[in-house]
Amino acid sequence: MAGLCSLLGLFLLAGSLPLDAAKRFRDVVSHGGAAAPIVRHQDRLHGWSPDQNIWNEKLYPVWKEGDSQWKNCWKGGQVQAILTSDSPALVGSNITFVVSLLFPRCQKEDESGNIIYDGSCKNGTAGSPDSYVYNWTVWTEERDSGKCPNKSAHHVFPDGKPFPCHPGWKRKNFVYVFHTLGQYFQKLGRSSAVVSVNTANMTVGPQLMEVTVYRRGHRSYIPVASTRDIYTVTDEIPVFVNMSQKNDRNSSDDIFIKDLPIKFDVHVHDPGHFLNTSAIYYKWEFGDNSGLFVSNSSAFSHTYTLNGSFVLNLTIQAVVPGPCPPPSPRPPTPTPPHFPGTTVNSSDAPTPLPTSASPQDWGREAPDESCQVTRYGHFIASLTIIEGILEVNIIQMTKIQKLAPQTADSTIDFVVTCQGNTPTDVCTVISDPTCLWPQNTVCDPVEVSDQCLLTIRRAFSGAGMYCMNLTLGNEASLALTSTLVSIDGRGSPARIETGILVSISALMVFIILVTFFVYKRYKEYKPIESCPGKAVNGNGLDVSFHNGKAVFFPANNEKDPLLKKEAGIV
Numbered sequence: 164m165a166g167l168c169s170l171l172g173l174f175l176l177a178g179s180l181p182l183d184a185a186k187r188f189r190d191v192v193s194h195g196g197a198a199a200p201i202v203r204h205q206d207r208l209h210g211w212s213p214d215q216n217i218w219n220e221k222l223y224p225v226w227k228e229g230d231s232q233w234k235n236c237w238k239g240g241q242v243q244a245i246l247t248s249d250s251p252a253l254v255g256s257n258i259t260f261v262v263s264l265l266f267p268r269c270q271k272e273d274e275s276g277n278i279i280y281d282g283s284c285k286n287g288t289a290g291s292p293d294s295y296v297y298n299w300t301v302w303t304e305e306r307d308s309g310k311c312p313n314k315s316a317h318h319v320f321p322d323g324k325p326f327p328c329h330p331g332w333k334r335k336n337f338v339y340v341f342h343t344l345g346q347y348f349q350k351l352g353r354s355s356a357v358v359s360v361n362t363a364n365m366t367v368g369p370q371l372m373e374v375t376v377y378r379r380g381h382r383s384y385i386p387v388a389s390t391r392d393i394y395t396v397t398d399e400i401p402v403f404v405n406m407s408q409k410n411d412r413n414s415s416d417d418i419f420i421k422d423l424p425i426k427f428d429v430h431v432h433d434p435g436h437f438l439n440t441s442a443i444y445y446k447w448e449f450g451d452n453s454g455l456f457v458s459n460s461s462a463f464s465h466t467y468t469l470n471g472s473f474v475l476n477l478t479i480q481a482v483v484p485g486p487c488p489p490p491s492p493r494p495p496t497p498t499p500p501h502f503p504g505t506t507v508n509s510s511d512a513p514t515p516l517p518t519s520a521s522p523q524d525w526g527r528e529a530p531d532e533s534c535q536v537t538r539y540g541h542f543i544a545s546l547t548i549i550e551g552i553l554e555v556n557i558i559q560m561t562k563i564q565k566l567a568p569q570t571a572d573s574t575i576d577f578v579v580t581c582q583g584n585t586p587t588d589v590c591t592v593i594s595d596p597t598c599l600w601p602q603n604t605v606c607d608p609v610e611v612s613d614q615c616l617l618t619i620r621r622a623f624s625g626a627g628m629y630c631m632n633l634t635l636g637n638e639a640s641l642a643l644t645s646t647l648v649s650i651d652g653r654g655s656p657a658r659i660e661t662g663i664l665v666s667i668s669a670l671m672v673f674i675i676l677v678t679f680f681v682y683k684r685y686k687e688y689k690p691i692e693s694c695p696g697k698a699v700n701g702n703g704l705d706v707s708f709h710n711g712k713a714v715f716f717p718a719n720n721e722k723d724p725l726l727k728k729e730a731g732i733v
């Protein structure tokens with residue numbers, strides 16, 4: 164309150180002062196209120212001017228916040244200015260600010276820079292007889308003849324500098340004044356303006372950028388909007404790491420699965436391409452006593468083999484153009500001995516250059532010498548490693564015999580195994596053969612004992628080729644497998660298609676061998692005819708599988724418990 168009063172008082176005071184106690188930029192554009200300290204020479208931004216300069220208040224009127232004139236400064240509502248930047252910026256790089264003007268509903272800027280009512284805007288004021296909000300062309304044409312702004316006319320910035328002669332300047336009907344760090348930059352623009360500043364001379368930390376926008380009027384300029392935003396200059400390379408892992412259920416919770424590689428993708432925030440020419444090194448410490456890894460690639464992969472909590476510590480390093488160190492108090496450069504009264508002819512007595520005065524050292528004194536500095540970036544994350552489902556495989560598909568074979572519908576039992584932690588739910592997505600268009604999604608909870616083996620029964624409506632995605636999940640993990648299923652019209656065998664064949668063929672050889680053995684041993688107890696697999700389909704492949712599985716997961720050999728036990732089928 165007191166601050167407001169004193170501010171008001173200041174304004175009153177300013178109002179009563181004679182005209183020559185003119186406004187300065189810092190009084191006009193600094194909405195933050197705090198008077199910035201005088202800019203030191205080394206903090207100068209290239210192309211910017213100190214805000215002690217005089218503001219031409221006659222041409223560019225100044226209104227306080229809350230002044231009623233703001234309400235009438237634009238036809239049909241208020242203009243909003245939106246300021247964005249690509250902050251944070253590494254010191255030395257360029258930071259870019261963008262101001263966009265948001266016009267009242269149904270208004271837009273046209274090709275020639277006039278503001279028009281948007282015809283495509285429904286139920287707006289489009290019905291208005293005058294389709295222009297501001298037809299600046301009318302008077303700019305008659306007054307601003309000539310390719311360049313007329314210096315004797317009103318074509319000047321608030322500090323009196325003439326507008327630059329730039330093609331298309333007539334279509335730029337807004338004046339933008341940027342203000343930060345006690346300096347300002349003025350620019351002519353259309354409904355948006357972009358300014359890039361080099362941060363080499365900026366102090367590290369958060370800073371305030373303020374922007375004031377004026378539109379061109381007949382005799383003067385009229386304020387339309389102002390905005391401000393915080394940006395950050397940093398001496399640490401801004402870095403973000405995207406961590407992903409196969410079978411990880413939630414990619415944003417920093418919980419990952421043991422024994423599966425975690426993929427780390429490092430994103431260095433460098434919108435200005437400041438680090439384009441720098442070699443970047445990545446030093447990884449995973450917190451599991453695996454040691455230090457140094458790489459020059461932004462992608463890295465690591466597998467934790469223990470569960471628990473680990474602190475990941477990434478340090479990145481880049482040599483970038485930087486400020487030259489202040490001239491350190493070096494010992495005075497030795498000069499060739501000079502004896503008064505004696506002239507030394509250099510060709511006669513060549514004096515070797517002292518080592519401290521090597522060409523590099525001479526260069527360092529030059530102001531345009533580009534020095535280099537090593538910058539670091541850090542990323543630290545706490546990862547939780549738990550056990551999860553590592554892999555899922557469909558080892559067998561069996562078509563279930565139907566009592567009413569007239570329909571083409573088929574029911575298939577899928578025998579599924581998994582590695583790692585036990586699943587709590589199973590989902591199947593049946594889709595077209597390209598695996599893109601889901602037709603039927605079913606999820607069920609499952610209860611699995613220590614040995615991960617379950618049978619999943621699914622119905623397929625009609626003949627054809629299907630893609631089935633099967634996922635086993637628990638709290639932290641989600642393992643997927645895909646298979647193609649072919650159902651033929653006569654309700655005969657479901658065949659295992661290529662995708663799964665590949666992974667299974669190796670298993671098959673083994674299984675056939677084992678089958679052969681077991682068959683020989685248990686011949687008496689296990690007549691082949693009783694095997695459900697054979698009874699259902701004549702496909703030799705499926706039979707082998709079925710037998711193979713019975714042996715592979717030895718249980719009661721006579722009757723397949725997996726297929727009989729209804730509770731196990733989901």
Ligand SMILES: *[C@@H]1O[C@H](CO)[C@@H](O)[C@H](O)[C@H]1NC(C)=O
Nearest residue numbers: 204205207208209361363364
């Ligand atoms: C930094 O300030 C110096 C003057 O101290 C000036 O010569 C130089 O152009 C400035 N650099 C930038 C990038 O603004």
Ligand SMILES: *[C@@H]1O[C@H](CO)[C@@H](O)[C@H](O)[C@H]1NC(C)=O
Nearest residue numbers: 268269284285286287288289
């Ligand atoms: C425009 O249409 C919206 C609904 O589509 C309605 O709520 C609004 O009042 C309309 N505005 C005018 C100015 O007619």
Ligand SMILES: *[C@@H]1O[C@H](CO)[C@@H](O)[C@H](O)[C@H]1NC(C)=O
Nearest residue numbers: 293294295298299300301304
């Ligand atoms: C806007 O200005 C242009 C150029 O002078 C003119 O052709 C046009 O008729 C004007 N439109 C209106 C609505 O005044």
Ligand SMILES: *[C@@H]1O[C@H](CO)[C@@H](O)[C@H](O)[C@H]1NC(C)=O
Nearest residue numbers: 306307308309313314315316
């Ligand atoms: C510049 O503007 C002045 C005053 O408005 C005018 O008298 C003069 O003719 C203009 N010059 C040009 C080149 O347009």
Ligand SMILES: *[C@@H]1O[C@H](CO)[C@@H](O)[C@H](O)[C@H]1NC(C)=O
Nearest residue numbers: 209210257359360361435436
């Ligand atoms: C940085 O911005 C300045 C304008 O302030 C521009 O002249 C320069 O080209 C920019 N540098 C890069 C690398 O974009």
Ligand SMILES: *[C@@H]1O[C@H](CO)[C@@H](O)[C@H](O)[C@H]1NC(C)=O
Nearest residue numbers: 403404405406407414428430
């Ligand atoms: C992180 O990686 C995932 C998977 O690769 C990707 O979908 C996501 O878009 C990435 N996120 C970012 C911010 O790069």
Ligand SMILES: *[C@@H]1O[C@H](CO)[C@@H](O)[C@H](O)[C@H]1NC(C)=O
Nearest residue numbers: 412413414415416417418638
């Ligand atoms: C994933 O983890 C994040 C962070 O813990 C949480 O906010 C989000 O709700 C989780 N998403 C799901 C789908 O569980």
Ligand SMILES: *[C@@H]1O[C@H](CO)[C@@H](O)[C@H](O)[C@H]1NC(C)=O
Nearest residue numbers: 433434435436437438439440
């Ligand atoms: C940096 O590299 C990017 C893409 O690799 C390129 O588009 C950009 O022009 C480069 N910038 C500079 C300043 O070299």
Ligand SMILES: *[C@@H]1O[C@H](CO)[C@@H](O)[C@H](O)[C@H]1NC(C)=O
Nearest residue numbers: 441442443444458459460461
């Ligand atoms: C990393 O180093 C290798 C060998 O030193 C080099 O071939 C490769 O181009 C480097 N990659 C990057 C991204 O710098």
Ligand SMILES: *[C@@H]1O[C@H](CO)[C@@H](O)[C@H](O)[C@H]1NC(C)=O
Nearest residue numbers: 469470471472548549550584
């Ligand atoms: C690691 O996993 C084992 C087996 O699941 C469990 O007994 C143990 O408590 C886990 N340890 C930690 C630190 O989570």
Ligand SMILES: *[C@@H]1O[C@H](CO)[C@@H](O)[C@H](O)[C@H]1NC(C)=O
Nearest residue numbers: 446448474476477478541543
């Ligand atoms: C991360 O590593 C760097 C150097 O490798 C070290 O200086 C820093 O203290 C480490 N941070 C943590 C939290 O371990």
Ligand SMILES: *[C@@H]1O[C@H](CO)[C@@H](O)[C@H](O)[C@H]1NC(C)=O
Nearest residue numbers: 592594598599600601632645
């Ligand atoms: C099935 O899984 C594959 C990956 O194996 C994926 O590309 C596809 O989008 C998934 N299809 C559906 C319908 O979810």
